[in-house]
Amino acid sequence: MTQRLGLDPAVVGEARRLATEVGGPIVELARTHTTVSVERAVLRLAGLDGADSEGMPWVNLLTDAVRGSAGLEYGVALPVWDAMAAGGYPDLAALAQDAAAGKVAFRVPEGEAATAAARAADLAVGSGIAAIDARRAERDRMLADIGDPPKPWIYLIVATGDIYEDIPQAQAAAREGADIIAVIRSTGQSLLDYVPEGATREGYAGTYATRENFRLMRAALDDVSRELGRYVRLTNYASGLCMPEIATLAGLERLDMMLNDCMYGIIFRDINPVRTFIDQRFSRQVHARAGIVINTGEDNYLTTADAVDAAHTVVVSQLLNEYFGKEAGLADSQLGLGHAFEINPAVPDSFMLELAHAQLVRELFPDAPLKYMPPTKHMTGNVFAGYLLDAFFNLCGIMTDQSILLIGMMTEGIHTPFLSDRDLALENVRYVRQAAGRLGESFRPEPGGFIERRAVEVLGEAVALLGKISVDGLLTAIADGTFGITKRPADGGRGLDGVIKRADGYVNPAIEILERDGIAAGKDASR
Amino acid sequence: MTVIRPYGDTTGDGRVQLSFTLPVPFGDATQRARAEGAALQLAAKMGLDPAMVVHAKGMGPDFTYFIVYGRSSHLVDLSQVTVAEREFDLLPAAEVNLRIRSALGRKLVVLGACIGTDAHTVGIDAILNVKGHSGEKGLEYYREMRVVNLGAQVLVPELVSRARAEHADAVLVSQVVTQKDAHLSNARELSAAFRAAYTSGTDRAGPAGLAGLAGLAGTALAASSAVAAGTAVAASSAGDARPVLVVGGPRFDPGMAGDLGVDKVFGRGTTPGEVASYLVHALAPLPTGTGNGAGG
Numbered sequence: 001m002t003q004r005l006g007l008d009p010a011v012v013g014e015a016r017r018l019a020t021e022v023g024g025p026i027v028e029l030a031r032t033h034t035t036v037s038v039e040r041a042v043l044r045l046a047g048l049d050g051a052d053s054e055g056m057p058w059v060n061l062l063t064d065a066v067r068g069s070a071g072l073e074y075g076v077a078l079p080v081w082d083a084m085a086a087g088g089y090p091d092l093a094a095l096a097q098d099a100a101a102g103k104v105a106f107r108v109p110e111g112e113a114a115t116a117a118a119r120a121a122d123l124a125v126g127s128g129i130a131a132i133d134a135r136r137a138e139r140d141r142m143l144a145d146i147g148d149p150p151k152p153w154i155y156l157i158v159a160t161g162d163i164y165e166d167i168p169q170a171q172a173a174a175r176e177g178a179d180i181i182a183v184i185r186s187t188g189q190s191l192l193d194y195v196p197e198g199a200t201r202e203g204y205a206g207t208y209a210t211r212e213n214f215r216l217m218r219a220a221l222d223d224v225s226r227e228l229g230r231y232v233r234l235t236n237y238a239s240g241l242c243m244p245e246i247a248t249l250a251g252l253e254r255l256d257m258m259l260n261d262c263m264y265g266i267i268f269r270d271i272n273p274v275r276t277f278i279d280q281r282f283s284r285q286v287h288a289r290a291g292i293v294i295n296t297g298e299d300n301y302l303t304t305a306d307a308v309d310a311a312h313t314v315v316v317s318q319l320l321n322e323y324f325g326k327e328a329g330l331a332d333s334q335l336g337l338g339h340a341f342e343i344n345p346a347v348p349d350s351f352m353l354e355l356a357h358a359q360l361v362r363e364l365f366p367d368a369p370l371k372y373m374p375p376t377k378h379m380t381g382n383v384f385a386g387y388l389l390d391a392f393f394n395l396c397g398i399m400t401d402q403s404i405l406l407i408g409m410m411t412e413g414i415h416t417p418f419l420s421d422r423d424l425a426l427e428n429v430r431y432v433r434q435a436a437g438r439l440g441e442s443f444r445p446e447p448g449g450f451i452e453r454r455a456v457e458v459l460g461e462a463v464a465l466l467g468k469i470s471v472d473g474l475l476t477a478i479a480d481g482t483f484g485i486t487k488r489p490a491d492g493g494r495g496l497d498g499v500i501k502r503a504d505g506y507v508n509p510a511i512e513i514l515e516r517d518g519i520a521a522g523k524d525a526s527r
Numbered sequence: 528m529t530v531i532r533p534y535g536d537t538t539g540d541g542r543v544q545l546s547f548t549l550p551v552p553f554g555d556a557t558q559r560a561r562a563e564g565a566a567l568q569l570a571a572k573m574g575l576d577p578a579m580v581v582h583a584k585g586m587g588p589d590f591t592y593f594i595v596y597g598r599s600s601h602l603v604d605l606s607q608v609t610v611a612e613r614e615f616d617l618l619p620a621a622e623v624n625l626r627i628r629s630a631l632g633r634k635l636v637v638l639g640a641c642i643g644t645d646a647h648t649v650g651i652d653a654i655l656n657v658k659g660h661s662g663e664k665g666l667e668y669y670r671e672m673r674v675v676n677l678g679a680q681v682l683v684p685e686l687v688s689r690a691r692a693e694h695a696d697a698v699l700v701s702q703v704v705t706q707k708d709a710h711l712s713n714a715r716e717l718s719a720a721f722r723a724a725y726t727s728g729t730d731r732a733g734p735a736g737l738a739g740l741a742g743l744a745g746t747a748l749a750a751s752s753a754v755a756a757g758t759a760v761a762a763s764s765a766g767d768a769r770p771v772l773v774v775g776g777p778r779f780d781p782g783m784a785g786d787l788g789v790d791k792v793f794g795r796g797t798t799p800g801e802v803a804s805y806l807v808h809a810l811a812p813l814p815t816g817t818g819n820g821a822g823g
């Protein structure tokens with residue numbers, strides 16, 4: 001990776017030190033609390049799937065039953081596996097059915113019963129983590145056998161609401177050149193406190209994230225990967241109230257990337273900050289183990305705030321995402337930090353500003369598979385002007401060595417892309433890649449020139465903001481509206497009632513295994 | 528002149544461009560000729576004569592994309608153009624904020640909820656959350672609005688008391704579930720409760736708020752820029768008048784506001800910007816004499 005900007009290593013080091021200082025208390029919060037979704041993810045890892053006749057997942061019903069009698073302060077594992085033994089249940093599903101019918105009195109076992117329950121839980125959850133390890137090994141084999149496309153990876157979105165419509169569209173997109181397929185979720189799924197079950201054919205502006213939908217799409221992309229001779233990656237969203245569970249399902253079904261931002265749900269979905277940070281740490285531990293690349297959502301700040309004025313908030317969020325990600329065990333190669341080409345094209349020198357921002361991020365995170373998002377805010381009904389703007393986005397992405405390019409559609413903001421919109425978008429990026437693919441090797445911003453000065457300025461603003469946040473605390477900064485202009489107090493938002501302070505003696509076999517073994521030896525997930 | 532034609536480079540030449548995709552293959556020479564013939568047939572049926580395929584490209588094995596130029600044989604009679612009357616202008620966010628600031632001198636308070644057994648917050652969240660939908664940010668994004676989203680299954684009496692406590696200017700209720708017309712009975716319960724609770728009878732929305740015109744979706748911005756600066760109207764202290772009542776959901780008929788006793792009904796496809804613009808129209812009117820083009 002070429003260093004093109006004269007960034008002061010001392011300033012970069014100061015930025016990382018401040019990010020650690022800001023993030024530390026949040027990690028401590030996550031280590032001392034749990035959530036209903038973390039506990040449900042433990043049950044999913046132990047193999048509990050399915051739902052009752054109303055469609056409510058057994059993991060929800062069982063977790064709620066435990067919470068109602070024994071409480072969740074010690075985690076779900078001890079009471080559940082104690083009840084499994086006491087009731088002689090053949091499997092968790094049988095226990096969950098009885099528990100949902102109110103037939104099980106849970107308790108927090110002590111002494112030998114506790115030891116036995118913890119051991120049984122560790123075995124059951126361990127087999128789920130072994131399944132995730134096996135899926136990761138399977139991905140590594142396929143990447144070696146089938147072939148891994150060169151970067152930048154071309155990222156395309158499908159979202160019909162019907163998984164059986166999504167599949168042929170995703171396969172067509174892969175044949176047209178997509179290296180990554182993202183299935184956009186149904187609007188509002190992030191606010192559901194349960195994961196829907198089964199294959200789904202109806203969604204609002206997107207398709208529900210379910211385990212079965214994950215499985216169907218991954219299988220279809222495996223077929224097309226073999227056909228094309230390159231491994232096509234699959235992306236979904238580990239965000240919202242069920243972040244830990246969806247991360248778990250993604251690992252079990254060999255998804256390759258997951259949207260997983262440290263603050264997106266807080267800012268844009270009014271999910272409680274404390275809930276988010278606890279859920280996030282667990283979900284990132286699972287992603288680390290599964291070899292999944294996370295994609296963060298900094299691009300979203302620029303859809304609300306001005307892309308020039310708020311450029312430094314993107315950098316601050318990226319540094320925080322990096323700190324939280326690494327603390328949870330993610331390797332640099334798993335940090336798909338996000339940013340975007342969103343400066344108003346009417347601003348003078350806007351392309352040079354974009355180059356400065358993109359190059360700054362590239363140099364701050366040299367080993368991260370950066371995800372670069374196309375213009376959306378300033379795309380109008382003038383599709384011709386939009387096509388030009390997308391070409392400049394592609395050029396900026398290629399000149400600054402971005403790793404993942406989400407392909408801009410000239411009809412952004414008008415409709416979900418036509419087949420022809422997607423085809424033209426791919427023609428656009430192919431042209432730029434072919435015409436200027438090696439331009440980066442000759443891209444040398446003038447020392448002390450406009451681009452370098454702007455990058456240094458944004459980094460300086462980021463350090464100043466981190467310094468301020470380190471004094472006030474991150475939760476206070478979020479409550480004060482530092483990010484994305486919206487104020488989100490720590491005691492507000494959705495999902496706070498699902499946060500539980502851990503008691504001494506809390507047992508979570510999943511976290512124990514993930515922290516005991518470490519991530520799978522920091523293997524390079526993205527190559 | 529009231530009869531006109533499209534203009535390419537000469538008055539009256541009628542020249543237009545269009546692009547489209549047909550589900551036909553574009554492989555060998557025979558297939559290509561057939562595909563172009565199909566495109567020309569469509570162009571002719573659309574009134575383009577003569578028409579010329581200037582670009583054709585296969586997209587995968589089954590589709591072909593075309594760019595066609597042609598002369599439209601149709602005439603446009605300007606005297607027959609009718610412009611739908613809208614009760615309020617669609618305003619950009621900055622102007623919504625400015626109008627609130629100058630008319631109210633404080634934040635406009637919006638209370639949102641799903642009432643009855645309806646647990647589907649997708650609609651109210653799409654309007655209120657910063658995230659928004661259809662490329663528009665939700666009402667939380669507006670600096671001059673204070674949004675309180677109560678979520679799902681809120682009881683009407685609770686909604687009334689929260690509206691009083693928060694000094695709500697507007698109450699937004701979303702209804703997705705429509706079994707046995709629950710959305711209609713819930714809306715009537717809502718309006719009856721608020722009318723009973725705010726007995727002073729000083730409705731905030733004037734008669735314009737009851738008009739309930741249809742046809743809100745997807746129209747272009749027609750923002751009036753005639754905002755008079757510095758003529759803030761002193762707002763009466765919040766809480767003494769009934770909040771503007773707005774209901775919305777995919778099965779509502781926007782024309783039935785009067786029947787339901789609410790001030791405004793929004794149907795399928797409503798965007799946050801439309802709701803914000805309506806709230807400004809109803810609650811933060813322009814000072815008189817500034818020529819609000821919408822006639823509100």
